[in-house]
Amino acid sequence: MIEKGICDMAVHFSELGLVNTREMFRKAMEGKYAVPAYNFNNMEQLQAIIMACVECNSPVILQISKGARKYANQTLLRYMVPGAVQMARELGSNIPIALNLDHGDSFELCKACVDNGFSNVMIDGSHLPYEENVALTKKVVEYAHAHDVTVEGELGVLAGIEEHVSSEESHYTKPEEVEDFVSRTGVDSLAISIGTSHGAYKFKLKPGEPLPELRFDILEEIERRLPGFPIVLHGASSVLQEYVEIINKYGGKLENAVGVPEDQIKRAAQSAVCKINIDSDGRLVFTAMVRKYLAENPAEFDPRKYLGAAREELKKMYIRKCELLGSAGKA
Ligand code: G3H
Ligand code: 13P
Ligand code: ZN
Numbered sequence: 001m002i003e004k005g006i007c008d009m010a011v012h013f014s015e016l017g018l019v020n021t022r023e024m025f026r027k028a029m030e031g032k033y034a035v036p037a038y039n040f041n042n043m044e045q046l047q048a049i050i051m052a053c054v055e056c057n058s059p060v061i062l063q064i065s066k067g068a069r070k071y072a073n074q075t076l077l078r079y080m081v082p083g084a085v086q087m088a089r090e091l092g093s094n095i096p097i098a099l100n101l102d103h104g105d106s107f108e109l110c111k112a113c114v115d116n117g118f119s120n121v122m123i124d125g126s127h128l129p130y131e132e133n134v135a136l137t138k139k140v141v142e143y144a145h146a147h148d149v150t151v152e153g154e155l156g157v158l159a160g161i162e163e164h165v166s167s168e169e170s171h172y173t174k175p176e177e178v179e180d181f182v183s184r185t186g187v188d189s190l191a192i193s194i195g196t197s198h199g200a201y202k203f204k205l206k207p208g209e210p211l212p213e214l215r216f217d218i219l220e221e222i223e224r225r226l227p228g229f230p231i232v233l234h235g236a237s238s239v240l241q242e243y244v245e246i247i248n249k250y251g252g253k254l255e256n257a258v259g260v261p262e263d264q265i266k267r268a269a270q271s272a273v274c275k276i277n278i279d280s281d282g283r284l285v286f287t288a289m290v291r292k293y294l295a296e297n298p299a300e301f302d303p304r305k306y307l308g309a310a311r312e313e314l315k316k317m318y319i320r321k322c323e324l325l326g327s328a329g330k331a
Contacts, residue, residue, distance in 0.1 A: 009075065012147065013119035017085035019096045020119040020150040024059050025189060025230040025274040033326030034233075034269035037061035038318065039102060039279035041068045043080065044311040045286070050084050052318030054093040056328035061120065061275060063102040066109065078116050095331035100152070102277070110140045114149045122191070126154040130177065137185040145186065152275070155181055156193030158235050175221040182226060189230040189275060194218050196235030200244075200257040200280050214264050216271075223272045230274035237280035238262050240317070246288035250295040257284075262324055269325040276325055285317045286310045 013020065024035050036053075040046045040062060053060040062084070064077055081099050088095055101113040101121040110121040123140040125133035137153040144151045156173030173192040182190060194215040196202065203211055222231065239259025247254055259280070269276060289310040293300070300306065322328040 009078065010115045011078075011117045013099065013117050013149065016082040016099075016117045017089075017097070018081070018099050018117065018119040020148060021061065021098050021100075021152075021188060021230075021275070022150055024061075024096055024098060027059075027330065028274040028327070029228060029230060029272065031326070031330060032270045033330060034273050034276045035059050035061055035098075035327050036318070036321055036325055037063050037100060037102075037232075037275050037277045038282065038321075039063040039065060039068065039277075040282075041071050044307045045282060045314065046080060046084050047087070048282075048311045048314035049318055050088050050097075051091070052315045053095055053097075053322065053331070054088050054091045055315070056319045056322045057093065057095065057331045058322040058327040058329070059096040059098075059331050060327075061098045061100050063100045063277065063279070064118075065102040066105065068102075074112075074116070081117065093331070104140070107136065107139050107143070110151075111143055114144050114147050118149065120150045120152060120188075122152040122154070124154050124191075126157050126191075126193075130181075134181060134184050137181075137187060141186040150188040151186075152189045152191055152232055153181065153185055153187035154191035154193075154232075154234075156191075158193050159197035172215060172218055173222065175218060175225055178222050179225050182229060189232050190222075190226070191232040191234050192219065192222060194233075196233060196260055198235045198280070200237070200239050200254060200259065200284065202235065202237075202239065202259050205256070205258065211258060211261055214260065214268065216267065219268070219271060219273070226272070229272065231272045232275040232277070233265075233268050233273045234277045236260055236265055236268070236276045237278050237284075238265060240281055240284065243281075243284040243288040243317075246292055247284065250288075250291035252287065252291060266324055266326075278321055281317060281321070282314060285314050289313045 098119045103124045104110045125136045237259045293306040293309040
């Protein structure tokens with residue numbers, strides 16, 4: 001039993017006002033844009049995501065990681081989501097909202113999320129031997145599809161939280177595996193590895209060295225082998241330097257933090273990449289604004305003041321992302 005009280009809470013995503021990713025991705029593929037997938041761990045992040053996506057009229061995928069479930073309590077998070085959907089409606093908007101389990105690592109966790117109102121689950125078997133990844137992903141797909149929940153699988157390993165593989169080249173997705181993986185598992189979308197990584201330190205650069213290009217050649221080969229199939233890009237934060245600078249100015253110590261340049265994210269969004277995952281940029285904005293606010297207002301001790309400042313700036317950053325991904329105006 002993965003979660004106490006799980007049966008009492010069982011709910012289908014449609015009862016929460018959510019949608020799965022099928023129609024979202026069909027439209028994104030057709031319109032050559034990507035739907036943002038934003039992680040959240042607390043109320044202010046969730047509010048900022050909803051306010052931003054309502055304001056710019058963007059579809060959105062809310063993401064909850066295993067770590068978020070542990071931090072915020074999985075039951076509380078599950079009840080916050082219909083509140084967020086209702087908040088969007090009260091703001092006068094009917095934007096499509098999906099709820100995704102980010103980096104699910106077991107059948108039991110994915111099943112618990114399907115049973116608790118998630119509309120998409122990611123099963124990340126990318127670190128497993130190929131056949132084990134296929135078997136685990138297929139098992140999740142069978143259960144999820146019986147509940148109309150869509151599934152994201154992964155082939156290829158990103159650095160950061162997936163750093164189980166040592167050889168540099170084996171990090172990239174092997175295009176020759178994608179058709180077999182997709183047809184045997186039945187996944188609805190596929191996360192690939194083309195040079196991104198999780199976190200705020202995506203590339204180790206020597207002094208003066210330019211940022212490397214993502215492996216768009218691998219992406220193009222995958223698109224050729226899987227025409228019209230939705231691809232997912234993890235580790236897609238740009239590590240926006242203006243926020244890194246604020247953090248460092250107000251007592252932080254982030255050295256050599258770099259991400260994927262925005263022009264490369266824009267290029268990916270116009271391809272078969274239909275879902276772009278962004279977490280670290282939100283963390284940087286949050287930290288920057290809290291540090292700045294507290295440094296400038298040392299006598300303030302009302303959390304609503306500094307968390308409110310973070311929420312306001314987060315909202316602006318999410319709108320900027322929706323515009324970059326081309327999802328703004330597409331709800
Ligand atoms: O892909 C990882 C996401 O940024 C979630 O990170 O596991 O620390 O919540 P987390
Ligand atoms: P970033 O760390 O680049 O924001 O990536 C987040 C992510 O891939 C979540 O699954
Ligand atoms: Zn990820």
